[in-house]
Amino acid sequence: MNLKLSFSTLACPRWSVDQIMANASQLGYDGIEFRVVMNELDLWKLPAFHGSGLLETKQTLADLDLRLPCIGASAHFDSPDAQERRKNLDNAERIAELAVALGSPAIRVFGDRVQEGCSQEDTMQWITESLLTLKEKLDAANIAIWLETHGDFSTAQDVADILEKTKQGIGIIWDPANACEEFGESPGGGGIVFGSAIRHVHMKDFREKAEGGYEYTLMGEGEMPLDEVKAVLDQLNYQGFLSFEWEKHWRPE
Numbered sequence: 001m002n003l004k005l006s007f008s009t010l011a012c013p014r015w016s017v018d019q020i021m022a023n024a025s026q027l028g029y030d031g032i033e034f035r036v037v038m039n040e041l042d043l044w045k046l047p048a049f050h051g052s053g054l055l056e057t058k059q060t061l062a063d064l065d066l067r068l069p070c071i072g073a074s075a076h077f078d079s080p081d082a083q084e085r086r087k088n089l090d091n092a093e094r095i096a097e098l099a100v101a102l103g104s105p106a107i108r109v110f111g112d113r114v115q116e117g118c119s120q121e122d123t124m125q126w127i128t129e130s131l132l133t134l135k136e137k138l139d140a141a142n143i144a145i146w147l148e149t150h151g152d153f154s155t156a157q158d159v160a161d162i163l164e165k166t167k168q169g170i171g172i173i174w175d176p177a178n179a180c181e182e183f184g185e186s187p188g189g190g191g192i193v194f195g196s197a198i199r200h201v202h203m204k205d206f207r208e209k210a211e212g213g214y215e216y217t218l219m220g221e222g223e224m225p226l227d228e229v230k231a232v233l234d235q236l237n238y239q240g241f242l243s244f245e246w247e248k249h250w251r252p253e
Contacts, residue, residue: 003233006031006069006243008202013039013249017048017057025064032061033108033243035072043071044094054101061102068104069200069241070146070173071095076112077130078123078151085130092134096143106144106199108173109134111153111162120152127153128165135169146199148173149190155179156193163197171199175245176229181206181214187225191232198238202245203229216246 006029009020013036024032040046047053061068075092077085095107109131114123135145147170149159156179163170172194179185191198205222206214220226 002239004030004067004069004241006033006067006241008033008072008243008245008247009035009037010249011244011246013037017046018060021057021060021064021066024066029066031067031069031241031243033070033072033241034068036249039249041074042091042094044098049098049101058102068099068102069243070106070108071099071102071104072108074110076110076151077127078110078112078115078118080115080118080122080126085126089130089134089137092145093137096138096141099143100141105142106146106171107138108146108148108200110148110150111159112151114152120158123152124158124162124165128162131162131166131170135166144171144199145169146171146173148178148202149175150178155183155185156190160193163194168197170197172197173200173202174198175202175204177202177204177206177224180224187228187232191229192235195236198236198240200240201229201233201238201242203242204245204247216251219244 012020017037020032034043037043037046043049048057073092073095075088077088079085092107092109099107111127114120131145153159174191174194176187176190179190205217205219205224207217207222209215
């Protein structure tokens, strides 16, 4: 594998864009996955991401030879309310505009949870319809849509069903820890199902707590079978980014 390393800015939610870029360069990363900056998830609102600030950010990224494999949107398409799904489409489109401006090839979106009183089948249909609508809008801008394995749509089979319904027009951000932690799916059993649809990989490690639930650990110190992840990526000849994810924004402990 010729892997490149990036990290999600969930790990440093209070940092400025300048701090993020400087540390990424000093620590030897190849790229950055912007998700939250200075506690702001709607990235387009930040001075560093519009006007002259955006031009300066783009120049600094180039000077430091840092790439943006994708930009993380908050968009998810699990609501039975069509207006709510429309709001999430708007969020994804705003992040896509930023991706175009910064030269990132893709945005990340979620499926996410089956809401109370709703079925898995209906939720999958809403997700599929939303993805196809979004794809139609973003194709002209040459921005790819990458669906993260997350929430109730973390396992290989559920996500593969969505891929089939979208006629393979959507890429996958494979987060094997999400499926392993919540559903007990082994990376060896899950990753091969996605095959060449894997565009980006999130990496984290965890262990079960005595009182229930899970906590993050440093890579290699938890229960995540990292050797299986590597074996899958080797078998697929994966050439993309490994992006380390430490969700400090959501779990400040």
